[in-house]
Amino acid sequence: MQVVYRSDYRPPTFWIDHVELEFDLDPHNAIVTTKITVRRNTDQPSRTLELVGEQLKLLSVSVDGVALNDDEYTASSDLLVLNDLPARCEVQTKVAISPVTNKALSGLYQTSGNFCTQCEAVGFRRITYFLDRPDVMARYQVTIRGDKSTCPVMLSNGNRIASQDLGDGRHEVVWEDPHVKPCYLFALVAGNLKCHRGSFTTASGRDVALEIWVEPQNIDKCQHALVSLQKSMKWDEDVFGLEYDLDVYMIVAVNDFNMGAMENKGLNVFNSKYVLASPETATDDDYLLIEAVIAHEYFHNWTGNRVTCRDWFQLTLKEGLTVFRDEQFTADQTSAAVKRIDDVAGLRAGQFAEDSGPMAHPIRPESYISMDNFYTSTVYRKGAQIIRMYHTLLGQDGFRRGMDLYFRRHDGCAVTCDDFRQAMADANDTNFDLFDRWYSQAGTPELFVTSAWDESAGRLTLSMRQSYPDLAGDLPGTKDRKPVPLPIRVGLLDAESGAELSQYNDVLLLETESADFQFEGLDRQPIASVLRDFSAPVRLRMQRSDDELAFLMAHDTDAFNRWDAGQTLATGMLLKMAQQAADGQPLDEPKLFSDAFAKILTDDSVDEAFKALAITLPRESVLGQEMDVIDPDAIHTAREFFRRSVAGSHRDQLTALHQSLAADGPYSNDQQSINRRRLKNVVLAYLVSLDTPETDQIAADQFSGADNMTDQQAALAILANSNAEQRIAALDEFHRRYHGDPLVLDKWFAVQASSSRAGALSEVRRLSGHSGFTIDNPNRVRSLLGVFSVNQSVFHQADGKGYELLGDYVLLIQSGNPQLASRLVSAFNSYRRFDTGRQELMLRQLKRIASEPNLCKDVHEIVQRALK
Ligand code: DPP
Ligand code: ZN
Secondary structure, rough: OEEEEEOEEEEEEOEEEEEEEEEEOOOOEEEEEEEEEEEEOOOOOOOOOOEEEEEEEEEEEOOOOEOOOOHEEEEEEOEEEEEEOEEEEEEEEEEEEHHHHOOOOEEEHHHOOEEEOOOOOOHHHOOEEEEHHHHOOOEEEEEEEEEEOOOOOEEEEEEEEEEEEEOOOEEEEEEEEEEEEEEHHOEEEEOOEEEEEEEEEOOOOOOOEEEEEOOOHHHHHHHHHHHHHHHHHHHHHHHHHOOOOOOOOEEEEEEEOOEEEEEOOEEEEEHHHHHHOOOOOOHHHEEEEEEEHHHHHHHHEEEEOEEEEEOHHHHHHHHHHHHHHHHHHHHHHHHHHHHHHHHHHHHHHHHHHHOOOOOOOOOOOOEEEOOHHOOOHHHHHHHHHHHHHHHHHHHHHHHHHHHHHHHHHOOOOOOOHHHHHHHHHOOOOOOOHHHHHHHOOOOOOEEEEEEEEOOOOOOEEEEEEEEOOOOOOOOOOOOOEEEOOOEEEEEOOOOOOOOHHHHHHEEEEEEEEEEEEEEEHHHHHHEEEOHHHOOOOOOEEEEEOHHHHHHHHHHOOOOOHHHHHHHHHHHHHHHHHHHHHHOOOOOOOHHHHHHHHHHOOOOOOHHHHHHHHHHHOHHHHHHHHOOOOHHHHHHHHHHHHHHHHHHHHHHHHHHHHHHHHOOOOOOOOOHHHHHHHHHHHHHHHHHOOOOOOHHHHHHHHHHHOOOOOHHHHHHHHHHHOOOOOOOHHHHHHHHHHHHHOOOHHHHHHHHHHOOOOOOOHHHHHHHOOOOOOOOOOOHHHHHHHHHHHHHHHHHOOOHHOOOOOOOOHHHHHOOOOOHHHHHHHHHHHHHHHEHHHHHHHHHHHHHHHOOOOOOOOHHHHHHHHOOO
């Protein structure tokens, strides 16, 4: 299979200035007529134009209005080659495609009977022959003709400039986008949709119509999305001075979508999961995610659309930057500390694991077989951490200067990560050359820190050293890795009072392999708080006693480190207990953590969301990463014991706390109520871990009495993970109530797929045969199989039945939806980290998949990397 290399980038032989598309919509036989005005690239002396396609049926080709004979071009379903073209001309093609049979959900397809498109990264070639690459930017005019009864609404990018009734039961609409764009930002939607409308007036006084298009039954679930959009538009003006640039901004919610959402110019297409919300059907987390994804896609209008990527290797240019922007936005809307903790927890669970396995790659990858495989947490989340480091070093004002220069230089262009880095440096008269290493090296650096106290000099020395751990296999970006620039935020605390010694607060910059940093003029030995706010994406390796960690957990003024100290303390204890479990020894009681736990719960200086995070134990998968050989059973045993033990020690306090939190009045979605629900549901999980009829009843009561989905789903998930006799009845009741609402039905599957009770695996297998399960809907597949595949103790059941189940579904899904299958198969990437028995069983599935004769290239790429 063809490998694409970053180093092979060449500009195109022709540019496209203008695109005229005509769609005659039909589910089985849609006709697409494309007129492109092309202009030879004088830097590339070629008269040959190669247009790529995928599964297209070519009907005709003409140049400057003259139809070509068969011998004047060469064509296959995925390539159209035109030779000896004049320097400027108009090329017209006509193709037929079949949206209804398009299960890949890339290109033009049908979802719930409506037409919709997804073109990033390379879906446009499934619509028409084109220069399907982001550096070719053009103006578009789009004519859509469709059935008036099935397609009363027909949308595309930009402004609607004309419409007419065609008289034969069909009608026509014409759209024009005044901005140049790459074809991956093209979109078309047609079908039976209703609109929730709003508006926004920009800082310069322009009125923008905001339109959220959904299936008619969902029209009452759009207000939160609309408000989120308005907040995002305002924030980007306030923080970055960026205004919206069209008269209308449309969002369409569709049920079948591979990604979260897509930032098409003026016409975002969203997975309905990130649009639709009502208190009865969406949780607080859903609300938060909707706001974040709406913001993310909106922010792309500048970071992605106005300035786009030269080639797909530069993806992090727009994604890392836009994730950073949406993270800052959410921090401003909610709590910066809680947001930071949530993000880092996600980074560690997902990206750190990816960065230490066979799919490890630099944030700017060197090669790919399928670009769709590189929409990864490395490109997105780690990419955002790299952007954050510029921000930490420059401050908000300096970062803003860099952004302003970036837009001044590159608006309307397709550029590279180097261009961004240069703009940040030039705008601030500084040099970011060493940052290049962050773009070309893979793996998570380790930061080793030791401290030395000189009593007579009153001096503390922190010695820091960075290195990369070795990775198995010959992976790109792992040879001859050099030290990377690390901004390290540090503070000192008085060891007796716990008070912040604020004059020592600083951001240190480690750019070499190792360096010493000194803090002078201290009266007595302080406690150092290192890597505050997680100021660099590294694994911190610092020898600290449990007492020191407990001290930081109680006193650190940096909320992130306060939380992290607790996590580190719990991790150390849990790993020791896992070893005891593996050795068949009795497990230690987690006394130190348990004491700190009780103190946090009564600490008035922190909010309930922080408390919820502080008492949440590290995930099993994160604990696994810290073991030489992951032992899922021992980790599970230790973590369950730890939880039960802490709950047992504080049962009365927890019961009272749950009661007081549950006594809040009717549902409200102000921040404090959200925080209180968050804490209440973490407390409930502790209580139910005690496995008593009384505590089970608390969950059952919450389930049946809840007036919102947050409390109801949390209680259901907790019951689904318990031995409570109310478990089955609750699951049945939930299904009875919500089976007609796809997004809520997803939750019903997900809570069962995340349960780790005995027999959970056979339940997942059984649910895959449930009438509500379908492999045609990505959300449904992810809610059952995706959730199950990260449920460590169940997926890695020692007999390999979990692996077999996933293998079966990868094979079943891969021919229809390669992108979805390739996400699922990635669960096997960690196989080297397990014992030989599990390795053997996972390898068996990988080889079974690899030997499939018609394996799609997406899955092929992941499996080959794993097997290498
Ligand atoms: N729609 C995806 C995102 O926003 C890809 N651009 O990240
Ligand atoms: Zn994005």
